[in-house]
Every structure is written in C-alpha cells, then in structure tokens.
Amino acid sequence: MNRRKFLTFLGSAGVVSALGSAATPSPAKAGHVFPYYPDSYGVLHDTTRCVGCRRCEEACNIVNDLPKPAKPFDDLSVCNTKRRTSATAWTVVNKYEVNGKPVFRKLQCFHCEDPACASACFAKCFHKEPDGSVGYDGSQCVGCRYCMIACPFYVPGFEYNLAWDPLVKKCTFCKPRLDKGQIPGCIEACPMEALTFGRRTDLIKVAHARINENPGKYLDYVYGERDAGGTAWMVLAPANPKECVPPDNPVLAGPQMKQLGLDTHLGNQPMGELTYGALGAVPLIVAFWPVLFGGAYAMTKRKEAIHKAELETTERKAKEDVAAAVDAAIRKIQETEGEGAADRARKAMAEALKARETANKHGEGA
Amino acid sequence: MENHSIVIPTREKLFNMSPLLKPTAGNIITWIILTVGLIITVIRFTQGIGSVANLDDNQPWGMWIGFDLLCGVCLAAGGYFTTVACYCMGMKHFHSAARPAVLTAFLGYLFVVIALLYDLGHPLRLPFMFFFPGTTSVLFEVGLCVATYLTVLFIEFSVAPCEWLASRFPIVLKWRDAVNKVNILLTIFGVTLSTLHQSSLGSLYLICPGKLHPLWYSPFIPMFFFVSSMAAGASMVIMEGFFAHKGVHSYMDKTHLRENDTIILSFAKAASFILMAYFMLKFIDMLVQANFVYLTTGYGLWWLLEMFGFVLLPALLYAKGSRDRNVKLCQYASMNAVAGIVLNRFNISMIAFNWQLPSAERYFPSIWEIMISVFVVTMIVTVYRFCVYHMPILYEHPNFKEAHH
Numbered sequence: 001m002n003r004r005k006f007l008t009f010l011g012s013a014g015v016v017s018a019l020g021s022a023a024t025p026s027p028a029k030a031g032h033v034f035p036y037y038p039d040s041y042g043v044l045h046d047t048t049r050c051v052g053c054r055r056c057e058e059a060c061n062i063v064n065d066l067p068k069p070a071k072p073f074d075d076l077s078v079c080n081t082k083r084r085t086s087a088t089a090w091t092v093v094n095k096y097e098v099n100g101k102p103v104f105r106k107l108q109c110f111h112c113e114d115p116a117c118a119s120a121c122f123a124k125c126f127h128k129e130p131d132g133s134v135g136y137d138g139s140q141c142v143g144c145r146y147c148m149i150a151c152p153f154y155v156p157g158f159e160y161n162l163a164w165d166p167l168v169k170k171c172t173f174c175k176p177r178l179d180k181g182q183i184p185g186c187i188e189a190c191p192m193e194a195l196t197f198g199r200r201t202d203l204i205k206v207a208h209a210r211i212n213e214n215p216g217k218y219l220d221y222v223y224g225e226r227d228a229g230g231t232a233w234m235v236l237a238p239a240n241p242k243e244c245v246p247p248d249n250p251v252l253a254g255p256q257m258k259q260l261g262l263d264t265h266l267g268n269q270p271m272g273e274l275t276y277g278a279l280g281a282v283p284l285i286v287a288f289w290p291v292l293f294g295g296a297y298a299m300t301k302r303k304e305a306i307h308k309a310e311l312e313t314t315e316r317k318a319k320e321d322v323a324a325a326v327d328a329a330i331r332k333i334q335e336t337e338g339e340g341a342a343d344r345a346r347k348a349m350a351e352a353l354k355a356r357e358t359a360n361k362h363g364e365g366a
Numbered sequence: 367m368e369n370h371s372i373v374i375p376t377r378e379k380l381f382n383m384s385p386l387l388k389p390t391a392g393n394i395i396t397w398i399i400l401t402v403g404l405i406i407t408v409i410r411f412t413q414g415i416g417s418v419a420n421l422d423d424n425q426p427w428g429m430w431i432g433f434d435l436l437c438g439v440c441l442a443a444g445g446y447f448t449t450v451a452c453y454c455m456g457m458k459h460f461h462s463a464a465r466p467a468v469l470t471a472f473l474g475y476l477f478v479v480i481a482l483l484y485d486l487g488h489p490l491r492l493p494f495m496f497f498f499p500g501t502t503s504v505l506f507e508v509g510l511c512v513a514t515y516l517t518v519l520f521i522e523f524s525v526a527p528c529e530w531l532a533s534r535f536p537i538v539l540k541w542r543d544a545v546n547k548v549n550i551l552l553t554i555f556g557v558t559l560s561t562l563h564q565s566s567l568g569s570l571y572l573i574c575p576g577k578l579h580p581l582w583y584s585p586f587i588p589m590f591f592f593v594s595s596m597a598a599g600a601s602m603v604i605m606e607g608f609f610a611h612k613g614v615h616s617y618m619d620k621t622h623l624r625e626n627d628t629i630i631l632s633f634a635k636a637a638s639f640i641l642m643a644y645f646m647l648k649f650i651d652m653l654v655q656a657n658f659v660y661l662t663t664g665y666g667l668w669w670l671l672e673m674f675g676f677v678l679l680p681a682l683l684y685a686k687g688s689r690d691r692n693v694k695l696c697q698y699a700s701m702n703a704v705a706g707i708v709l710n711r712f713n714i715s716m717i718a719f720n721w722q723l724p725s726a727e728r729y730f731p732s733i734w735e736i737m738i739s740v741f742v743v744t745m746i747v748t749v750y751r752f753c754v755y756h757m758p759i760l761y762e763h764p765n766f767k768e769a770h771h
Contacts, residue, residue, distance in 0.1 A: 122506035124498040140498050143487020145426035146505045150573045159422045160416030167489040275504050278569035278588045289558040300456030
C-alpha cells in the first residue's frame with residue numbers, strides 16, 4: 001500500500017475522526033477527503049495584485065528552456081488578446097474585463113488534487129506527486145491526447161508539428177526546482193507578490209483570511225479549493241462592488257468568475273469520478289451478457305429441438321394412420337374379392353407410396 | 367446451376383483481379399483517391415500531424431476521431447447485430463446477411479485501427495496501453511475491447527478466406543472447421559465486447575461536462591451510444607445491401623437474393639423500434655436534466671433537427687416501409703438513419719464540443735484531414751470488393767454447401 005492509498009484509506013474510513021471518539025465511520029464522511037497529501041504544496045494567485053507584467057511568463061520560458069516567442073515578453077499588448085497555454089508557453093497572462101475593470105490572470109496547470117488527465121491517460125503518463133505537482137512522463141505517451149479532452153482547464157498542449165517525438169507539454173510546477181529546494185520560476189519572478197507559494201492547507205487559510213480582512217475587496221470564493229475536486233493552484237478574484245455574493249457559492253459566484261475565464265460549474269468531485277459509474281458497469285456486462293445471450297441461444301436450441309420432435313411425432317402418426325388405413329382396406333379387399341385382388345392392391349399401394357416418396361425427396365432438394 | 371454467373375476461384379485460377387483492374391470510372395476514381403491518400407500519408411508521417419490537420423490544443427480530437435473512430439465503430443455494429451440475430455436468436459433466414467455483415471464489421475474495425483494510427487502522436491506505441499494499463503481510463507477499456515473484438519471478428523471472418531484457399535491449401539480447412547465449432551462462443555463474446563466498447567465510446571465524453579453542450583452531454587451517454595449503435599448496425603446492413611446490389615450483384619446466389627427482401631423488412635422493423643426507443647430516451651433525458659431552456663437557442667434548434675429529422679423521421683419511415691413491405695422506402699430510411707448516426711457523432715465530437723469557445727477558436731477540419739477519411743473509406747470499399755470477388759461472401763461455396771446450417 002503506498003502512501004496515497006493509505007491516506008485515502010485513513011480518510012475514507014473515518015479513522016481520523018475515530019481517533020477522538022470511538023464513533024463508527026459515518027457513510028456521509030466516506031469518499032474522498034481533501035487533500036490527499038496534506039503536506040503538498042500549492043500556489044495562491046491573487047488577481048487583485050496582478051499587474052500583467054508578464055515577468056512570470058519570461059521566467060517560465062527561461063527556467064524551462066522553452067523557445068522564444070515572436071513578440072518579446074516586455075510587449076504587454078499581448079495580454080489583450082485571449083491566449084491559452086500551449087506546448088511552448090506553459091504559462092500565459094491574460095487581461096479580462098471584470099465588472100468593467102481590467103483584471104489580469106495567470107494561466108497554467110492547476111495541478112489538481114485528483115487530476116482528470118491522470119484519470120484519462122490510458123498509458124499512465126500522469127502522476128500526482130506528494131509535493132503537489134502533477135507530473136507527466138512522455139516516454140510512454142502514445143499521443144492520443146485524451147488528457148487534453150479531459151482537462152477542464154484547457155491546459156495541456158501538444159507538439160503537433162513534430163513528426164518523430166510529439167509529446168504533451170504543460171507546466172511541471174517547476175518540479176526540478178522544487179526537488180532542489182527552490183520555488184517555481186514564475187513565483188520567484190513576480191514583483192507584486194500576486195503568487196504565494198506554500199502548503200496548500202496553509203494557503204486555503206491565507207486566502208480566507210485575506211477575504212475576511214479586506215471586506216469588499218475579494219469575491220468570497222477561493223477558486224480551486226473544491227472545484228474539480230480541488231486544485232493545488234488557487235485563484236482569488238476581485239469583488240463585485242454592486243452585488244454581495246454569499247461565501248463559497250459556486251452558482252452565485254459563477255457569473256463573476258466566468259468574466260475571469262473560470263468555470264465554477266465543474267462540481268466538487270474529481271472529473272475522473274464522472275466516468276467511474278460507466279467503468280463500474282463493465283464487470284456487470286461481462287458477467288451478465290454471456291449468461292443472457294447464452295440463455296437465448298439455449299432457448300432457441302431447445303425450441304428447435306421441441307419443434308423437431310413434434311414434427312417427427314406428427315409425421316410418424318400420419319404414417320401409422322396411412323399404414324392402418326391401407327391395411328384395413330386390403331383386408332376388406334381380401335375378404336370380399338379374394339387373395340389375388342388383395343395382392344394386386346398391395347402392389348399398387350406400395351408403388352404409389354414409393355412414387356410419392358421420390359416426388360417429395362425431389363421437391364425438397366430443389 | 368444456380369451459381370452459373372458467379373466467378374468462383376478455382377485451384378488453377380485463384381485470383382479474380384480483373385474487376386478491380388478494369389479502367390472503369392469507379393476504378394479510376396478509386397486509384398486517384400488511393401494515390402492522393404498515399405501522398406498525404408507520407409506527408410503526415412514525415413512532417414507531423416500539424417502539417418495536414420487543423421487540430422489544435424483546444425480541439426485535440428477532430429475529424430479522424432469523430433468520423434473514422436466514432437462513426438467507424440458504430441457503423442460496423444452490423445457485425446454483432448446480425449450474428450446475434452442469426453446465431454443466438456435462431457433467425458436462420460438471416461443467414462445470408464451474416465457473412466457480409468461480419469466482413470464489413472471486420473474491415474470497419476481494422477480500418478478504425480489503421481485510421482487511428484494517423485491521429486496518434488506515437489502510433490508505434492499503441493500497444494503501450496497493455497504494458498502500462500491506465501485502468502481508470504475509459505480509453506483503456508475502449509482500446510482493450512476494440513483490440514479483442516478485432517481479433518474475434520478476424521476469427522469469425524477467417525472462414526471465408528479459408529473456403530477460398532482450400533482448393534490450393536487444404537490445410538486451412540482444419541482451422542475453418544475449428545472456427546465453425548466455436549461460432550456461437552465467438553458470437554456471444556462479440557456481443558459482450560461490442561456492448562462494452564460501443565457504450566464506452568460515449569463514456570469517453572463523460573469526463574468533460576464543461577466542454578460538451580448540455581443537450582448532448584448526459585450521464586446516460588454510454589447508453590445512448592449503445593442503443594444508437596444497434597440502430598446503426600441494422601441500418602448499415604440494409605444500406606450496404608443496397609450498394610452491394612448496385613455494384614456486385616453478380617456475386618450473389620439464389621439464397622442471398624431470395625432472403626434479401628425478408629432481411630431488409632425484418633431489420634427495418636427492428637431498427638424502427640430501436641430508433642423510437644432511442645428518441646424517447648433522448649427526449650426524456652433532455653427533460654430530466656432540465657435542458658428545455660436550451661431548445662430555443664441555436665444549438666437547441668440543431669438538436670431538434672437531429673432528433674426529429676434524423677431519429678424520428680427514419681424511425682417512422684422504417685415503420686411505414688416494413689408495414690407496407692416497401693423495400694425502397696426501407697432503403698431510403700436506412701440512409702436517413704445512417705446520416706443521423708454520423709450527425710450525432712459529429713455533434714458530440716466536433717459541433718457541440720467546445721461550444722462555449724468563441725468561433726475564432728473553433729475547429730473545422732482541413733481538406734487533407736477529410737481526404738484521409740475519404741482515403742480510409744475507399745480502402746475499406748476496395749478491400750471489400752477484393753473479398754467479394756474472391757471469397758464466398760455473397761454466395762455459398764459449392765464445396766461447402768449447407769455446412770453452416
């Protein structure tokens with residue numbers, strides 16, 4: 001049992017709550033408990049602090065040795081057109097119009113707690129690491145791009161123009177830097193402290209503290225706390241001055257978040273769970289279909305056998321009837337017209353039956 | 367006597383290639399398409415996917431998945447549909463439809479896999495899914511089932527080439543007889559695998575509720591895919607029969623011709639029931655999920671067109687056709703139904719996918735992508751013709767009469 005499974009087990013069995021009291025695990029608490037890795041890292045992106053300087057983009061480009069874009073990173077007009085992450089740009093900053101004011105948001109992999117890409121990958125290329133990053137191993141990637149279909153955030157990019165080794169590319173959470181004890185390049189480069197690095201559990205507290213300490217500044221919704229099962233990277237959005245939205249309400253926060261390009265309707269479950277019902281039906285079908293269709297076949301066979309037996313009975317009975325009638329008729333002839341006439345009648349009858357049989361056989365054969 | 371006009375390959379003359387090589391209009395078009403397709407193939411595999419396809423990061427699955435894979439698998443459903451009716455349910459009068467249906471199903475799946483190689487970034491790594499099985503992935507289930515079912519179809523189909531080659535290589539008869547013995551097992555195995563992957567093709571989209579339009583997204587999408595695949599199977603048998611009569615009529619024996627109308631009418635009746643059920647399922651699902659509000663939008667009208675013009679209409683045409691014993695009407699209905707299935711798969715994979723993105727970021731297939739799909743279909747037709755010209759598909763081989771009754 002690996003650590004993740006063990007933790008999931010702990011959570012789902014309600015062992016944590018059982019430590020305090022001897023209560024039996026309640027079904028309501030069963031299922032996933034977030035986070036899976038309590039010590040995993042995350043990032044809080046405060047869009048009210050972001051000024052759209054694109055330093056994070058530049059740092060990402062340098063740190064990850066990506067090809068230089070056509071327009072330099074100090075050309076800020078780039079933010080005006082909506083962009084998405086791609087194989088050569090693992091993070092991009094877009095400008096959004098929120099309540100009539102410009103707001104910048106940095107896009108990159110959200111590093112989901114239970115990633116859709118990992119659930120969708122049929123060659124096990126994606127892994128949620130204990131440090132919080134979602135890693136990708138291209139050495140066994142088939143290039144089917146189902147991860148890109150599955151990702152609710154439109155993050156992974158594919159190297160469509162490579163013929164020989166096209167792979168999926170996305171933000172790695174600067175995993176190599178994390179391993180060396182450094183923080184991700186983009187966070188180090190941010191001059192506005194719009195990106196806060198830390199343990200995810202701490203960041204959630206920080207986010208709510210900021211919301212509570214600055215009334216009217218933030219929308220009371222931490223995007224990524226629960227969305228799509230929770231993400232390591234979370235976003236704070238500016239408040240709507242005209243309308244007060246109750247806390248943590250994905251439906252009412254939806255229109256505001258949508259202006260920032262964020263979908264609050266993904267649900268609180270990991271995206272992969274949406275497919276588990278269908279996958280769970282597989283063993284049922286494997287078990288029942290052969291029985292069902294085997295049964296249909298057996299019934300068909302039995303029906304055919306009964307039909308054949310009935311046919312044979314009818315046929316035999318008809319033959320017996322004919323034989324009995326012929327026998328009675330010949331006896332009668334023997335009694336009334338003598339032995340000679342009976343012989344002639346027998347002969348004629350035998351010939352007639354034989355002719356009929358041949359005719360029948362011929363008819364069947366054609 | 368009854369096979370007098372059919373060219374049956376003999377020990378001395380094993381090949382009957384002249385119908386494929388004669389410079390008729392159809393053959394010339396075929397050669398042109400195959401040549402163009404080969405050129406695009408070379409470009410695709412030396413310059414990358416981006417050199418021929420309009421696929422991008424927002425639309426990683428386009429024409430090749432939407433048509434070649436989703437439609438290809440669905441329209442090959444005639445294989446399991448016919449064999450189950452004929453062998454499992456004891457509808458012996460469908461016997462002459464079984465072999466052509468198995469042949470088309472086999473070719474359909476074979477070329478689904480071939481077309482898939484164009485779409486994969488690493489086509490040679492396709493078997494990796496067996497070495498690193500991602501068991502949480504719907505795609506893994508699809509892959510496993512398609513691979514297994516292709517094998518099953520190959521075994522089911524292999525009887526025909528065995529009968530063709532038996533005069534020269536009698537050893538193949540051993541294989542043929544063995545296959546005939548386990549035919550019913552193969553059929554049941556086939557329908558189980560088909561149920562699984564036909565529905566799983568729909569399950570693929572369960573993971574992206576934010577991307578697929580609510581009118582097409584449903585937790586029941588696997589069931590919709592499976593039910594519609596049955597209708598597609600029945601419709602494809604009728605439609606293929608129609609085209610086979612146009613093209614390879616002279617390779618059909620008396621039994622095939624005699625049973626033809628009964629098969630069309632029975633399959634039409636079945637398809638009518640299935641499409642009606644499918645219509646009701648989809649409609650109830652729309653109401654249950656409170657998607658009524660979308661019906662007045664552009665996508666809603668498009669959905670209504672699909673539902674009424676391509677599900678209900680063929681269902682009614684089938685019903686009338688089978689009731690009036692009107693073969694022509696049934697054949698028309700089959701084309702309408704097949705078009706409806708293709709439309710549905712296009713909607714799910716392309717038209718209603720990414721519906722929230724601005725139109726500038728939406729996908730439209732490139733001419734080369736479409737050409738690859740045309741190329742694949744042409745290859746299927748060509749191999750189908752080769753098989754019909756050489757193997758006892760539309761007729762019973764005189765040496766193997768009544769063997770499978």
